[in-house]
Amino acid sequence: TTATSNSITMSVTSTVTPSVSIALTSGTNPTCSGSAVTFTATPTNGGTTPAYQWKKGGTNITGATTSTYSYTPANGDAITCVLTSNATCASPTTATSNSIAMSVTSTVTPTVSIALTTGTNPTCSGSAVTFTATQTNGGASPTYQWKKGGINIAGATASTYSYTPANGDAITCDLTSDLSCASPTNATSNIINMTVNPLPLTAEITQTAVDVLTASVSGTSYQWYLNGALISGNTQSITVTQEGTYTVIVIDNNDCQSITSEGFEYTTTGIFVITEDNLIIYPNPSMDFFTIKYVSSLSGDLKISIINTLGETIYYKELMESNNSFTEKINLSNYAGGVYYITISDGDKTIQRKLIKL
Template identity: 25%
Template sequence: MRNFTFIIVIIICFTNSVNAQLVIGNPSLGFTQACAGPSFNTYNVTFTFTPPAALSPSNQFIIELSDATGSFASATTVFTSAAGAVITSPATLAFSLPQTTGGEAYRVRVKSTSPVATSGSSVAFAAYYKIQDSPFSINNLISTAQYCSGSSYLLTIDNPGTGTNDSPLKYPSLTFNWYKETSPTTSVFVASGSSLAVSEPGVYFVKTNYGSCTSDSYSNRVTVSMSTSGVTTSINSSLGNPYCAGDGATTLSCISGNSYQWFKNGTAITGATNQSYVTNEAGNYSVNVNLGSCSASGSIDLENNDITSSIDVSETNTIIDGESLIATVSTDAVSPDFKWYFNDGLIPEATSNSYEASVEGNYKVVITQTSGCAVSDEFLYSLTINEPFPDVAEIPNLISPNNDGINDTWIIPQAYVKDTNTEVVIMNSRGEVVFRTNNYLNNWPENPIDFKNINPVYYYIITTQNNTTKKGSITVVK
């Protein structure tokens, strides 16, 4: 009786063990290759499992991605379902590729957590995450290059690239394949790497290695030739030529070599000994490149899209109280915008090319080109207001410049002062001209006078617009 009971227990345990086993079929792919990127990265796999009753309520299904050779020795989990979310067979789950994915022989498999089971692997498939999928530059966008006979020329991917170029070198997981054109529409693979030493003439370019996935991640073409003498090269401006000064400095670049020397207008630029040179000034730039057994030279007449403007007032201006000063700007800017400022504060209503000022202070106008290249010009000027000239009846022959506010300067009748086109000449006792103007402001003497032991005497000649002349002397006392 005891042996019979023992046999029944064994049968029950065996039956429960069989019922607890879960078999997961090999996953089938809902795609032929996985060419992922920032705009799309969702791929479906379908699998079967039996018996569904074996699943625990806490079970989770996991999708694992192999390495690029199909090995699961260091598999990557790319999807995990919620506990108890998948209970019917067949099931379809979606996963996304890691950004470091790149190869032609990836596989996936499915695992369960309760009970623990693992499927076989899927068929192999190409998978790439195209983290960079736009054209990029090599050789600083210089389309031609030459190498010395018996030597080679090094083509490199620009890093960080020219201008806004999205250099693929910023992404360490990427690899690159170089090609040589065999016709305008065909090419042959040459080598892999971020650079290529060229020793055979031809047209070369490089593509980011996304295998069988199509991609826009490719470079410009460079025509490489051999030279037995001096090499002529071109210089590239990162902002173009002419360049927009409003965008900041431009970077001048040349072909690669052993050493470099840059020149501006024929004069060597101190310290400019790299493959590129940054400048915000127009001019004629040239470079000498040491290629080893021969040398290269190139030049560029760099221009910018600056505007030319002028203003019809001086940096310092003086008017009489009650008068005003009109400043007018001329410019060749396209669709110019004018902003006027008084003591660094914007004058909101001043938006034309002229402004009438009647308040003493500092003024500024900023002219901005609003179409095409965004560049600006500015002018600063000041305005001083003097009290109206007093109207005296006679030309005085005595002044006392002692800063007491009385008779400090030579005040003459209004008929001879500012805006009357009268010439005023003052000479010392030796006949030397010490002051001359056609726009007298009742402001002589402007500088201190050395009295020594006597009161100096000066002589004046006033010549009016109709050639009437007044002459006399001026005694200066303390």
């Protein structure tokens, strides 16, 4: 006799192979020292509750057992993740991810310093100067902003800055670095305080002897010119031997140069400069009255005139048939202080002296 058992229907599930990949989901690579990053693992055939173990350089990282891992990397770190699948028929049950090698750049601090590369400090009024900025850790294309007294100078965004300073100007430069790991990205330079000295007064040239020209302004040295060409002589008065147009520049103890004087036309005829023996002016300087006492070497009618530095005649008198001497008291109390010139002429020859009104 025979008997047949119950039937068992087999259910066969295909074998699956787990895998896992990791990617950087927060931060960058390369990154800067001190910057945190986050990795995320994406499993395939991991089952409902896969297990994770993150590794650095092949060594387990304590506590790093979730699908994400965050930390602050060091240069050269190699990060991987091992997945353990709980899927039925997973074979093998574990999988190792791709490796991500971290590139970490050290943080750098940018700096900038400025120096005067054209011109001087102190300088003279009207003289241009140039500043140059020298940077470290500024990157390939740093940006610059020059400032005067802490205020941005419009358009001054290159590594150099040229201008004509005023006394007391305080110049600085701000640098912005384009390096990825610059911290902070901005730096401010040292301060250069400008000292600007005024120019000496422009001199007037007078003839103080037959062959002597004198500049009216005192200075440390002088540059004399004849018809525009520099000639020898660096003192306030020079002896001249040639006719022509003379000009002078005054140089002071700050090495600043005055504006060139107006030309003085020197001629060897028609001018007779007197001495203390035949002309006395007193007091000189004076606040009001000048007494002029003259024993004439000229003959005939005499003309006395006083002019100011603008060439305007403020006093004029004629002495008819002079007896070769006279004394005049002249009141200049109503005129501004400054330099005036008295001229005595007989029509052929001229005598000239300077009056100083206080």
